[in-house]
Amino acid sequence: MLEERERTMAEETRSDVSSIDTTKLPVIGPGHTFASITDKISSIVLTQKTPKGWFLGLAFSFFLVMVLSGAVALLLVMGVGIWGVNIPVGWGFAIVNFVWWIGIGHAGTLISAILLLLNQRWRTSINRFAEAMTIFAVMCAGMFPLLHLGRPWMFYWLFPYPNTMNVQPQFRSPLVWDVFAVSTYFTVSLLFWFVGLIPDLATLRDRARNLWGRVIYGMLAMGWRGSARHWHRYEIAYLLLAGLATPLVVSVHTVVSFDFTIAILPGWRSTIFPPYFVAGAIFSGFAMVLTLAIPLRRFYGLEDFITTRHLDNMAKVMLATGLIVAYGYLMEFFMAWRSGNKFEWYMTMNRLRGPYWPVYWSVMLCNVLLPQLLWSRRVRRSTLALFLLALVINTGMWLERYLIVVVSLSRDFMPSAWGMYRGTVWDYATFIGTLGFFVFMMLLFIRFLPAISIFEMRTLLPEAGVKEATKEGAGWKDGHPSTA
Amino acid sequence: MERWPSINGLMAEFDNPTSLVEATNRAFREGYRRMDAYTPFPVDGLAEALGFNRTRVPLIVLLGGLVGCFGGFFLQYYISVIYWPINVGGRPFNSWPAFIPVTFELTVLCAALAAFFGMLALNGLPKPHHPVFNVPRFELASRDRFFLCIEAADPKFNPVETRRFLESLEAREVSDVED
Numbered sequence: 001m002l003e004e005r006e007r008t009m010a011e012e013t014r015s016d017v018s019s020i021d022t023t024k025l026p027v028i029g030p031g032h033t034f035a036s037i038t039d040k041i042s043s044i045v046l047t048q049k050t051p052k053g054w055f056l057g058l059a060f061s062f063f064l065v066m067v068l069s070g071a072v073a074l075l076l077v078m079g080v081g082i083w084g085v086n087i088p089v090g091w092g093f094a095i096v097n098f099v100w101w102i103g104i105g106h107a108g109t110l111i112s113a114i115l116l117l118l119n120q121r122w123r124t125s126i127n128r129f130a131e132a133m134t135i136f137a138v139m140c141a142g143m144f145p146l147l148h149l150g151r152p153w154m155f156y157w158l159f160p161y162p163n164t165m166n167v168q169p170q171f172r173s174p175l176v177w178d179v180f181a182v183s184t185y186f187t188v189s190l191l192f193w194f195v196g197l198i199p200d201l202a203t204l205r206d207r208a209r210n211l212w213g214r215v216i217y218g219m220l221a222m223g224w225r226g227s228a229r230h231w232h233r234y235e236i237a238y239l240l241l242a243g244l245a246t247p248l249v250v251s252v253h254t255v256v257s258f259d260f261t262i263a264i265l266p267g268w269r270s271t272i273f274p275p276y277f278v279a280g281a282i283f284s285g286f287a288m289v290l291t292l293a294i295p296l297r298r299f300y301g302l303e304d305f306i307t308t309r310h311l312d313n314m315a316k317v318m319l320a321t322g323l324i325v326a327y328g329y330l331m332e333f334f335m336a337w338r339s340g341n342k343f344e345w346y347m348t349m350n351r352l353r354g355p356y357w358p359v360y361w362s363v364m365l366c367n368v369l370l371p372q373l374l375w376s377r378r379v380r381r382s383t384l385a386l387f388l389l390a391l392v393i394n395t396g397m398w399l400e401r402y403l404i405v406v407v408s409l410s411r412d413f414m415p416s417a418w419g420m421y422r423g424t425v426w427d428y429a430t431f432i433g434t435l436g437f438f439v440f441m442m443l444l445f446i447r448f449l450p451a452i453s454i455f456e457m458r459t460l461l462p463e464a465g466v467k468e469a470t471k472e473g474a475g476w477k478d479g480h481p482s483t484a
Numbered sequence: 485m486e487r488w489p490s491i492n493g494l495m496a497e498f499d500n501p502t503s504l505v506e507a508t509n510r511a512f513r514e515g516y517r518r519m520d521a522y523t524p525f526p527v528d529g530l531a532e533a534l535g536f537n538r539t540r541v542p543l544i545v546l547l548g549g550l551v552g553c554f555g556g557f558f559l560q561y562y563i564s565v566i567y568w569p570i571n572v573g574g575r576p577f578n579s580w581p582a583f584i585p586v587t588f589e590l591t592v593l594c595a596a597l598a599a600f601f602g603m604l605a606l607n608g609l610p611k612p613h614h615p616v617f618n619v620p621r622f623e624l625a626s627r628d629r630f631f632l633c634i635e636a637a638d639p640k641f642n643p644v645e646t647r648r649f650l651e652s653l654e655a656r657e658v659s660d661v662e663d
Contacts, residue, residue, distance in 0.1 A: 034627065038626075038628065160563055171564055172564075172572055172582040177589075180586045181585065184589040187596070191596055192596075199626070206627070207626075223610050227521070230609075231523065231526040232539060233539045234607070240542065244592050456525070464527075466529050
């Protein structure tokens with residue numbers, strides 16, 4: 001077995017990278033068995049010595065979490081005045097960061113739900129941590145509108161509940177839709193993630209050698225024992241959750257884009273926003289998945305599970321969604337010209353040549369020009385190039401939201417109402433703090449939960465299939481399950 | 485269970501899913517019904533081999549979705565038309581198109597909660613202990629082994645006959661499941 005594995009790997013290295021047909025690249029390295037997959041993934045949690053880099057990363061990200069706590073504490077004491085927001089730019093970093101973070105979350109749902117429904121089996125090794133990424137990104141996203149409320153401790157006023165003030169939410173407002181969309185999205189993502197984790201928690205329970213591990217994983221696994229009847233219901237429930245999450249993810253970013261399009265501001269009022277926002281969300285989300293996956297597979301030696309084929313496929317999704325985003329930019333420009341509306345046209349020219357021109361041209365560079373490198377197979381197969389491109393795209397997508405939020409607000413119809421905006425040190429501290437929080441949570445997740453779905457990886461092995469001939473008798477009729 | 489008080493059932497261990505499905509088919513043909521199979525991942529056709537191929541999970545999810553849909557719309561209608569009617573730019577109190585996004589979100593939310601809790605409830609989880617966990621080798625059911633357990637409650641169960649039958653299935657090992 002081992003010799004065979006070495007031979008295959010040697011062959012792979014010998015043959016020219018560019019001559020390999022992508023669809024034939026394996027989604028799992030050679031020589032694995034049910035046991036080896038289980039042991040390798042669970043060892044990260046249970047037996048391996050925690051690498052020093054993990055502690056360093058945790059310490060540094062914890063420092064940033066403290067920066068976040070400090071910035072939020074000051075905000076609660078002093079009010080939103082410590083941020084750069086004022087009239088006319090009332091939506092500064094807070095909304096930019098909100099849209100950016102929630103967009104990042106969407107790739108996790110795309111990988112876990114949409115690719116599951118499309119039967120893309122390569123998703124298996126990346127869905128677990130992509131879902132974790134979704135949950136932590138939505139946590140970061142949710143912080144911003146709440147902190148932006150002014151009195152965040154009154155956040156529950158956003159929900160309809162019987163109260164002594166006899167006041168209720170205004171359901172005609174997209175801002176209220178947002179409350180429902182984001183809270184539903186968080187809940188459903190959490191359920192989906194946890195359902196996927198249950199069988200793996202049972203594996204950890206059975207393999208943990210210390211009491212705490214057995215007790216904690218045991219409680220979380222809820223007594224899962226892998227019964228065939230349970231699996232049957234489990235698979236149906238999982239599939240239905242995927243089916244529910246798919247339209248949900250589209251609706252969430254559509255509602256986020258409604259926050260803008262319902263307004264009459266030049267640069268916001270546009271029918272292209274919903275699809276263009278969803279594509280942008282997936283574009284930046286896949287960039288974040290790559291930013292996380294490339295170091296993860298390297299530090300934990302998971303190249304067998306997160307293979308070149310995965311990186312290549314993710315790069316292709318990035319390229320495709322990037323092109324949709326580029327089309328969105330083009331259409332925005334075209335519609336501003338074609339509409340003949342002088343405010344729209346002024347807004348467009350203001351983006352190109354106004355005081356915020358460096359933002360506009362950076363967006364074009366990061367989101368349109370540089371991603372074209374992904375047409376090259378050599379770039380898609382190079383981890384370093386992909387990692388750098390992913391960082392570039394993440395930056396570009398943050399700047400794009402800055403462009404949409406700030407530039408439109410800073411100059412609307414009347415020059416007397418114009419004003420400039422820039423983030424203060426507390427804006428930056430809060431944003432960098434959420435980045436730290438995100439990394440902190442990801443590091444804890446990788447250490448304490450299986451970062452790759454163990455049970456789904458087992459099903460990728462050829463021996464996981466049942467020979468057709470055995471599907472007879474009992475519940476089977478003519479090769480199909482009988483419904484009697 | 486009254487007839488064989490000492491054990492809960494007999495468990496046979498296999499090392500691949502095909503053998504397990506074959507064995508389950510044979511046991512079903514032999515007339516055993518009170519049995520269950522345990523695997524480290526969902527095995528295609530196994531539930532059918534056990535004679536189990538219907539589940540109410542989809543129905544529960546549908547009901548959850550309907551509750552979310554009608555409940556969500558009613559919530560908005562009640563607040564905007566009856567409880568706290570407010571004139572916004574001359575729009576009707578019942579501005580139903582504006583109520584669709586929240587209705588949709590609540591439909592998905594309730595359906596997803598129904599899928600999660602419905603699946604757990606039908607599976608009888610959380611259930612911290614179950615007799616199968618008494619078999620020491622059963623911890624491999626979450627790693628790389630496949631088990632078929634015939635319960636003592638089955639009318640055809642006989643400690644000697646059933647053990648002989650399971651051994652004839654080329655199981656790696658047959659063990660007693662203690663109560």
